[in-house]
Amino acid sequence: MAVSGTAAPGHSGWAVFYDGPDVVVTSWYVMNPDGRYAVAHLGNVRQVHVRTYTARVAAMFTAAVELMLAAPLAIAYGSVALLVAGALAGLGIVTAMVIDGRRNPRWMALQATYGSRDVELFSSPDKREFERVRRAVIRAVQLSRDPWP
Numbered sequence: 323m324a325v326s327g328t329a330a331p332g333h334s335g336w337a338v339f340y341d342g343p344d345v346v347v348t349s350w351y352v353m354n355p356d357g358r359y360a361v362a363h364l365g366n367v368r369q370v371h372v373r374t375y376t377a378r379v380a381a382m383f384t385a386a387v388e389l390m391l392a393a394p395l396a397i398a399y400g401s402v403a404l405l406v407a408g409a410l411a412g413l414g415i416v417t418a419m420v421i422d423g424r425r426n427p428r429w430m431a432l433q434a435t436y437g438s439r440d441v442e443l444f445s446s447p448d449k450r451e452f453e454r455v456r457r458a459v460i461r462a463v464q465l466s467r468d469p470w471p
Contacts, residue, residue, distance in 0.1 A: 337465075339458035342451070345444045347458040349465055352443050359443065361466045365435045367459055372429040372445070381419050385412040432456055 340347040345354045352359045392408020395401075430452045431445035443459060446452045 339461050340455050347462055349462050359436050361462045367434040370431045370433050372431055381415050385415040388412040
């Protein structure tokens with residue numbers, strides 16, 4: 323966190339709480355590619371988890387089709403090996419989904435009310451960077467509400 327100026331934020335000086343490639347958070351504004359939002363006019367800052375798992379849904383569908391095809395074919399041909407092969411393929415897909423879900427966290431967004439409309443201040447799948455931006459926005463909003471602790 324780099325601090326610019328010597329006075330308390332909200333008065334004659336200002337502070338930069340986060341300066342990244344996608345968002346800049348200062349004691350006066352939050353700037354992202356969509357615009358520049360005055361901190362004093364931000365309200366209801368909230369964290370939203372966006373679930374964008376189209377690949378996960380496709381994998382579950384594929385696993386279900388595997389099992390639905392394996393069971394009737396195993397019964398028709400009297401083959402337990404065919405049923406086991408279908409079950410293993412379905413299990414493999416489910417295992418891959420679980421591993422992928424742990425390695426690739428859900429998409430997180432930081433939204434706020436700006437005036438009368440909802441805006442997205444920042445979004446990222448990187449939890450560490452997201453938390454840094456979230457804390458910076460919270461500090462900026464708190465200091466704009468009560469600059470003298």
